[in-house]
Amino acid sequence: MVLENIRVVLVGTSHPGNIGGAARAMKNMGLSRLVLVDPQDFPSEEAVARASGASDILESAQVVATLEEALVGCRLVMGTSARNRHIPWPMLEPRECGVAACEQAGQGAQVALVFGREYAGLTNEELQRCHFHVHIPSDPAFSSLNLAAAVQVLAYEVRLGWLAAEGLPLKFEAVVEAGDEPVTADELESYFVHLEQALVQIGFLDPLKPRHLMSRLRRLYGRSGVTKLEVNILRGILTETIKAARGEPHKRGSTDV
Incomplete structure (x- = not known):
């Protein structure tokens, strides 16, 4: 009106x-x-x-x-x-x-x-x-x-x-999907363990001479505001990467995200 x-x-x-x-x-x-x-x-x-x-x-x-x-x-x-x-x-x-x-x-x-x-x-x-x-x-x-x-x-x-x-919003609010809330510290820590395993497996990280690679990656992910859903996607990628590095059969294509 x-x-x-x-x-x-x-x-x-x-x-x-x-x-x-x-x-x-x-x-x-x-x-x-x-x-x-x-x-x-x-x-x-x-x-x-x-x-x-x-x-x-x-x-x-x-x-x-x-x-x-x-x-x-x-x-x-x-x-x-x-x-x-x-x-x-x-x-x-x-x-x-x-x-x-x-x-x-x-x-x-x-x-x-x-x-x-x-x-x-x-x-x-x-x-x-x-x-x-x-x-x-x-x-x-x-x-x-x-x-x-x-x-x-x-x-x-x-x-x-x-x-x-x-009292209406001045911008559209993004639709929050299930799992799209921020990742917790322990979930992110599990991801870093998984990431380090994958990097060692593909030969990108030498565990005897790690230098500052993982510290820099931690800082990178700390700035990104990664969500639970995104971490799950990344961990799925890491799992398939490790399988490929070992020569194990793996699925082609992505899951429904």
């Missing part, structure tokens, strides 16, 4: 491909409400093509004539601005924007993220209809962002804000 309360407003978009790119960026981050203010070319097949599977957002997009119509019912409005303005205005960084949007939307408020024209952004008058201006800190030597890219940046920050508010 939080993300449904956040709308993306594109003002005076001249290129339909940017509308499609913005729709794709929105869908990537779970946003679905798109409002278009006086677009020059919409609906458009090019927009659909650039949406790359987010055509449902284009189909449900609201098209209005003025920014005032686009902002009806909104309690928080944040407009993107790449330039310094003569009139001081409260400024937010993208991360602050994402947090503020989710906080207000979580309380049931309607929130708008407003983006201006590709060639000129939002006018001063339009920016004054926003409660906050949002500045994306791009490289000053090449600061102009593509419209869809700007939407992606803020949509991503909204996504982070929403995940944090919901």
Whole structure:
């Protein structure tokens, strides 16, 4: 419900491909409400093509004539601005924007993220209809962002804000297989005994002149964070290596790991 309360407003978009790119960026981050203010070319097949599977957002997009119509019912409005303005205005960084949007939307408020024209952004008058201006800190030597890219940046920050508010992880957790927990000290010690036997058997380690080989291998495995399952795989390899060195018959292929 939080993300449904956040709308993306594109003002005076001249290129339909940017509308499609913005729709794709929105869908990537779970946003679905798109409002278009006086677009020059919409609906458009090019927009659909650039949406790359987010055509449902284009189909449900609201098209209005003025920014005032686009902002009806909104309690928080944040407009993107790449330039310094003569009139001081409260400024937010993208991360602050994402947090503020989710906080207000979580309380049931309607929130708008407003983006201006590709060639000129939002006018001063339009920016004054926003409660906050949002500045994306791009490289000053090449600061102009593509419209869809700007939407992606803020949509991503909204996504982070929403995940944090919901207490959800910011990354996928790896599926832990049985035996994929860290190996114990005694299990690792048994592996080292097995490894040393195999190295002696194949002639790689001279037990009379071991030098520091096993110490270095211990240090290597100590850094790797090896798991029980991985140790079992390695020991299986060692067993077959020893058999091969002795000329004993051994199985070909690996077990199901």
